[in-house]
Amino acid sequence: MTTHPHGFNTPRPNESSGARHVRGGPPPGTPESLTFVDAASDAPDHLQITNLRKNFGGAEVLKGVNLDVAQGRSTAIVGPSGSGKTTLLRLIAGFASPSAGRIALGGEEVAGPSTWLPAHKRSVGYVAQDGALFPHLSVGANIAFGLPLRGKAAALRVGELLEMVSMDTSYAKRRPHQLSGGQQQRVALARALARQPQLMLLDEPFSALDAGLRVATRRAVSQTLKQAGVTTILVTHDQSEALSFADQVAVMRDGKLAQIGSPFVVYTRPSDRATAEFLGDAVIIEAWMEGSLALCSLGGIPVRRPPVQGKVYLMLRPEQIRISSNGPIRGRVVDTDYFGPETTVRIQLEPILVDAEHPADPHQPVGGEIINIRHWNAMLARPGTELSLKVVGEGVVFPWD
Numbered sequence: 441m442t443t444h445p446h447g448f449n450t451p452r453p454n455e456s457s458g459a460r461h462v463r464g465g466p467p468p469g470t471p472e473s474l475t476f477v478d479a480a481s482d483a484p485d486h487l488q489i490t491n492l493r494k495n496f497g498g499a500e501v502l503k504g505v506n507l508d509v510a511q512g513r514s515t516a517i518v519g520p521s522g523s524g525k526t527t528l529l530r531l532i533a534g535f536a537s538p539s540a541g542r543i544a545l546g547g548e549e550v551a552g553p554s555t556w557l558p559a560h561k562r563s564v565g566y567v568a569q570d571g572a573l574f575p576h577l578s579v580g581a582n583i584a585f586g587l588p589l590r591g592k593a594a595a596l597r598v599g600e601l602l603e604m605v606s607m608d609t610s611y612a613k614r615r616p617h618q619l620s621g622g623q624q625q626r627v628a629l630a631r632a633l634a635r636q637p638q639l640m641l642l643d644e645p646f647s648a649l650d651a652g653l654r655v656a657t658r659r660a661v662s663q664t665l666k667q668a669g670v671t672t673i674l675v676t677h678d679q680s681e682a683l684s685f686a687d688q689v690a691v692m693r694d695g696k697l698a699q700i701g702s703p704f705v706v707y708t709r710p711s712d713r714a715t716a717e718f719l720g721d722a723v724i725i726e727a728w729m730e731g732s733l734a735l736c737s738l739g740g741i742p743v744r745r746p747p748v749q750g751k752v753y754l755m756l757r758p759e760q761i762r763i764s765s766n767g768p769i770r771g772r773v774v775d776t777d778y779f780g781p782e783t784t785v786r787i788q789l790e791p792i793l794v795d796a797e798h799p800a801d802p803h804q805p806v807g808g809e810i811i812n813i814r815h816w817n818a819m820l821a822r823p824g825t826e827l828s829l830k831v832v833g834e835g836v837v838f839p840w841d
């Protein structure tokens with residue numbers, strides 16, 4: 441470990457930036473000859489959660505959560521409202537105790553069947569959705585609140601912390617209500633960083649910000665924490681935020697983690713249909729899996745390591761389906777939805793032609809589905825237009841119910 445100029449213990453480059461191969465092989469579209477490297481690291485685990493459960497009365501809100509987070513890396517926990525994300529974060533922070541299971545920080549058990557370390561002894565920072573600054577204190581006093589320093593030493597440290605979150609030191613004199621929402625969130629982060637936590641927990645800290653500010657604040661916060669070598673967990677229900685913020689994404693559904701992996705892997709190789717649909721737009725159509733080809737109304741789509749053969753759901757991301765003058769698939773535009781940089785185009789695919797001499801296989805798809813793709817040129821895709829399409833990359837299949 442090296443010591444960060446701001447007083448943080450920063451992992452050496454080879455401790456935090458190592459990469460390892462993805463278990464289960466590269467994602468679709470990755471040539472075999474290229475070595476795919478995951479964003480995960482070889483750094484030791486900082487946080488280890490084992491079979492964590494939490495009941496409120498008779499309701500089981502966490503149903504056996506397992507999660508490892510490497511030292512100095514970031515994980516986003518994403519999932520629908522009520523899936524248990526905040527509950528998990530509060531158990532890690534030490535604001536509540538688990539009903540069963542274990543939590544270890546830096547190899548030391550902080551919560552378990554016979555262990556309980558209170559929140560203030562866990563070296564964990566927590567930034568809430570609204571920042572929760574003390575309104576009657578100046579920005580400087582808010583940040584200095586938890587510092588063991590006083591006078592000039594405290595003022596110097598407050599200045600350093602403001603610089604870390606990309607704010608001028610002159611802001612120290614202001615009151616929270618004199619700051620924008622994004623600035624308030626940065627001050628909340630500076631206040632949490634003042635205690636030099638080794639683990640930072642962010643509970644939807646950007647959700648109250650408008651779109652532009654949200655992206656800028658998210659980037660600034662992510663960079664600050666990465667540079668300081670602080671292990672970070674972000675809870676969000678916004679899938680694009682999760683995919684862009686973190687080295688690792690954990691998808692929570694109904695009190696369990698449905699999938700954990702790099703953003704690229706969870707987006708391109710979701711483990712099930714619900715995860716696929718939660719993480720972004722998905723084209724899901726009926727197909728017939730034969731070897732490594734999924735036969736469907738979009739043609740024969742290659743699938744890496746299909747879990748089953750026969751009737752399946754095939755999933756593609758809309759950006760994998762391109763309008764192409766000599767594409768092999770034909771379809772007709774049903775309608776469009778214009779939203780600036782791109783247009784969502786609803787296309788009815790041609791039914792699969794059946795040769796009179798070879799009657800249709802009753803198992804195989806008949807085609808004619810309506811799918812959504814995206815295109816930059818709204819004029820090209822007027823309703824009724826006949827289009828040729830092609831598919832790039834590989835599909836993912838899920839078993840037929």
Ligand SMILES: Nc1ncnc2c1ncn2[C@@H]1O[C@H](COP(=O)(O)OP(=O)(O)OP(=O)(O)O)[C@@H](O)[C@H]1O
Nearest residue numbers: 496497501519520521522523524525526527528677
């Ligand atoms: N203290 C509590 N007592 C009883 N039930 C609770 C308590 N805290 C949370 N719950 C319940 O646990 C479930 C999960 O809540 P939690 O806040 O963890 O979800 P979440 O995924 O963070 O949701 P959101 O994205 O809406 O914040 C919800 O059904 C909630 O009502």
